[in-house]
Amino acid sequence: MALVLRLHPSIIVLLVLGYMLDGPEIAAVEEEWCSTSRLSFSRREEAWEMMKKAEKGEKKWVLEVNKGAWTAEEDQKLVEYVRAHGDKKWRTLAAKAGLNRCGKSCRLRWLNYLRPGIKRGNISQDEEDLIIRLHNLLGNRWSLIAGRLPGRTDNEIKNHWNTHLSRRPLTIDDLNLQQHRKHEDGYGHSHPSKTPIEPSLGFNSGVSEEDRFEAWLPYHDAELFDAWADLSGSDFDVEHLFDFMSMPG
DNA sequence: AAATTCTTCAACCGCCAAAAC
DNA sequence: AGTTTTGGCGGTTGAAGAATT
DSSP states (O other), X not given: OHHHHTSOHHHHHHHHHHHHOXXXXXXXXXXXXXXXXXXXXXXXXXXXXXXXXXXXXXXXXXXXXXXXXOOHHHHHHHHHHHHHHOSOOHHHHXXXXXXXXXXXXXXXXXXXXXXXXXXOSOOOHHHHHHHHHHHHHHSSOHHHHHTTSTTOOHHHHHHHIIIIITTSOOOHHHHHHHHHHHHHHTOOOOTTTTSOOOOOOOTTSSOOHHHHHHHHTHHHHHHHHHHHHHHHTTOOOHHHHHHHHHSOO
């Protein structure tokens, strides 16, 4: 406790308030603490009142919020709760599931590791090719890139890029050359490597996003792109385009 | 075999926008 | 209409294991 009292006052307030409350309210305090939150003025006043009461001699149990690696038991609790009640309201979900974690931590664990359909293991050559292409096109928009790789998370793709690809001097031209050689060798390759793509356009080349998309897309699905262009009018919207391209025919 | 350095990646942090109040 | 809460994103960290000295 002596150590705690040397912490920043706002953290002490949150801890004390957390001690005094029950259930969802504890979860709320944990969440605010977890996200280094900015307490509203009224909430801060409330917290100070609670702390003064605590100093007068009531209460003394200690609340600790788990951090770091998840245990198998925590995983099980989270999976069971989400299966039964859904994956919304993470703040209260954590408390109701009996998890001593902040809501953000639970959400991240579910989305990146526990939810159904997550593909684990090595990223294939095709997937890697697609990551390089999409990164060339979109930059560090990891969630958008992940949306094109079923079962892969933005975190996983970001990690893969940072550890394997970012330092590799591999350009889109290199990929085209690889594909050309494969084609000459006579062995097939599934999408997205089946078609040549445009020469490399560096992300900071000064070419607009729209120009790069228009250069890139026709090689992938010209008919769909045309249909999308007819429908979407003059507004250029990457997310809209991807949504459209993924719609069942 | 021990110490040190490097690599990987799960988890956290801070910020923002949208939704809810 | 203003404030608070929630969900989501990209950047970063640090523990653990692997590789090297």
